[in-house]
Amino acid sequence: MNTSPLVKIIYDRLHDSGYSDLSTPFRVAGVEFPFTAAMRGRDGRALDLVLLVDTTTGDFGDRDGMRVRQRVEALSRALDVTGSRYVVTVILAGAMLSESIEALSETCRVLHVEDVPLDDHGKPTDTAAARQLDDRIRVLLPLRLPAPLVETEEGSGSTMEQLLRALPASINKTLVDAVIAASNAGEQAVTEALALVINDVVQSALGKEQS
């Protein structure tokens, strides 16, 4: 493994996420494959084979898109020959021609980390930089789900139960029952229900005068 800070930080990040180092060069089907770095997942990701390519300062033809592709294609064939189920992911660290990336993508999964702001110790300068790195290789990182929300009192129950809880205590129950019952049948029914309740009140108030 070389000393490129970018390769180092990617390697560290993957290592932290449960990937283990695979010493290079490694042999598949009797063929030796040299890479700047190679890693392997575990458990659910046990079939992930991650190859790091340093397009800026790397050896083994890392700086030439064509040679990278040839090497990866050869590896794929060798894996096929041995009946392996490994899935290859190539991480390109540093700039590379987009045509080359596209061509490489036909062979395997390609992740491209062009640049990440790093400080003197080779660490991301801030959380934004760290996130920038993560975003580039996210598909290899574990998916963290936020803790499920605890259902609060006001958020529980059906929408109508929530509505009833939110209504002021002084509200006319007849009215509420009428419009909620009507709301299943659509807005027109709600309008009519309210109109009916109001009309009843008006008629009975006017009716008193006549009696």
Added chain:
Amino acid sequence: MSDLILKSLDINNFRSIRGQIHAPLDANVVLIHGENGAGKTSLLSAIELALTGKIQSLERADPSYQTQLVHRSANESDVILKTQVGGVEQSFKAALSAAGVHSVATLDKRRGTFFRERAFLPQSLLGQLLQIYQDSGSEAASPLAQFVATLLGLDQLDALEAGLKPFADVRNVRKNVDGWLAAENEKSRLDRLLSDQRKARDELAEQIGNSVTELAGLCTKLGLPVTVREETLEEIAADVSNAQDSDAFARLTDKQRRLASIRREIDAAQGAIKSNAAVAPTGVIEASTAFGQWEAAYGERVSVLRSGIEALLPDVSLQSEPEQFAEAALKALSIQQKQLSDRVSQARTDIVRYGVAQNERDVALRQRDTIDFEVGRLSTSVGSLGSVLAELTSFITSEICPVCDRYFSEISQVRLVEHVHHKVRRLSASAERLLILGRTRSEAQITIERLTSEIEAIAARRVDETILAELDRRSATATALITELETVIDALYEGGRLRTTYIAAKRAVSGYQAIHVSLAAARETLNDFAISIGAPALEASESFETASARLAALLGGQAAQLEERLSMRRRATDHIATIRSALVRRKEADERITADHALWQCADRALLQAQTLRDQGNTIRSTVDRVRSAIIRREFNDRLNRIWRDLFVRLAPGEPFVPAFRIPESSTHKLQPKLITEYRDGGPAGGTPGAMLSAGNLNTAALTLFMALHLAVPRELPWLILDDPVQSMDDIHIAQFAALLRTLSKEHGRQVVIAVHDRQLFDYLKLELSPAFPDDSLLSLELSRGTRRDSICISERFSFKEEATFLAAA
């Protein structure tokens, strides 16, 4: 694994699947492959039907879809899905026939909803998710709004909101609530009526006040010791009608007469002195003879005439000289006659007018009653009924009544539409009629009030028939006397001349002797008279003329004063009558106002109660809005955005923008989440996803949104069932997508069922999703069908195989 997992699916003649197939599903990942039309979608929708009893995407497209689910070659169909939790198996079954779906067992409602909204992604839902980017309008009917409403179960709240909204505008309330408009009309009618009545009452009160003030002024001038108020009216009336002034006036008139006779005596005495100063009078005998003859001829007649005149005019003093008598009597008679005839004609006019005015008022009252009756019969709502019926006519296309669905021809020969038109015309004519009636009524009311006051005025001054007859009689007498006087006037002049001659002659003789004596006596008489009327006695140097003028002026002054007082009393009496009648009318007005005010309060109360309900409706609406906003805010929170962003970046690592929901901080109308894009590396937000993302990444956004919705809430069901989700994704995305599916399946315990039509993709996924650890499993299902044979489902199970490649190296 203790999660609920899908175990197997048995399908019999369902949709495009002919015959019977059995599909095992008990693996962490189930990959389904088939050419287009091979039955992938049928298989996945069979799962939905078995679990929830319906197929939502078809329901949306065709409400009667349930009758079309059986394969066209068969009459019956059924779908049996088995699930397993721990070691316990559970069956969900739906039986289908041409009549529809009969579900034997389904998920409970909560999990059924979760399945539909967050576990199963059919093509139609993916299409719907794509649509929310393409049509990014923010109005309530936008695809995003509809999606949000369905997802969060906001339909009822939205119906409440939309249904209550019209009540914010009072015009809509009038339109929707019949009683409201009626109450409002009643109230404003009473408002106008009350204001008119109060105005009339105030005018009456003002009139009373003015009369009381004037009456008080008169009483003060008359020196009556009373306080003038409405309550003391009786007392004042008694005081005003006191006769002491008229008595005093009669006495004064008497005194004036006496003064006049004294003056005449003195004038005569002085005249005699002047004419007979030098010569001794002659010709007494001749004058006496001539006068004696005239007297024999006319004396009787003149004396009758004189007594007649004195009877008619007791207040007038007549001289005894014939010509002076004639002149004075003629003048006094013609004045009297004119006065009498004026009074008579006035009284007669009054009597006639009194009757006519009563008749006129009677007519006006009847007119008003007629109007009231008609107004009572015309409902105040004819106008609105008319417009409603007018709208209704456009729905009448035949003789069937749109209201009761009966044939109109059963009851009438007239065509229904003509009948309704006629009715509308009649109703709108009635509404116009109401306006006219209202106008006419107030005119009639004004007429009635004018006539009432006129009648009361006449009644106050009217004389009764007896007095009228008496006046008439006196008038006739005066006329007769005038005629008589005119016939004898020449004779009277002649008699006067003869008498003058005679008296002159006689006076000349006796006067000559008695002048000094009589003058002295006259002066004594005048002096006595002056003292008797309370005037200073005559001075020695004061001449007769000066003294008598002084006394006449004194008496004249007193007479003027008394006349003034009498006239004031008459005016006071008039005012009292006016006040009395006004008081009665004011009382009536007060009673009417009290009654109408009670009605007004009733209408007001009705409107107030209705308004309270309307306010409560608005309260409900604002609460609905609040609850709805709370639900949306709870759901479309940063948590959802975070998961969505993570998933999106996994699938599109090269895309500089990421989609997100934003909830407007404050919203004037219904709160809706908005779709925006943000720079992935931070920075101000860009435009909508539809504008910022490529087509492929929009597809990615839709797919990841579905997965984010699945992941953002507690896991009700651990399944992700995807129907051909990668049709237009390019190769890069497929590689990333496969990795994501692996992550979900192998690290988050989701059972993934995915159908694809692309063979290459199928093979690729088979490799990528291969079992990675001992418990891991993968099933592939190959669906195929032919035109003449039953559908076939070939399943292949892949289990974990230790990878040997790097054993040595590791």
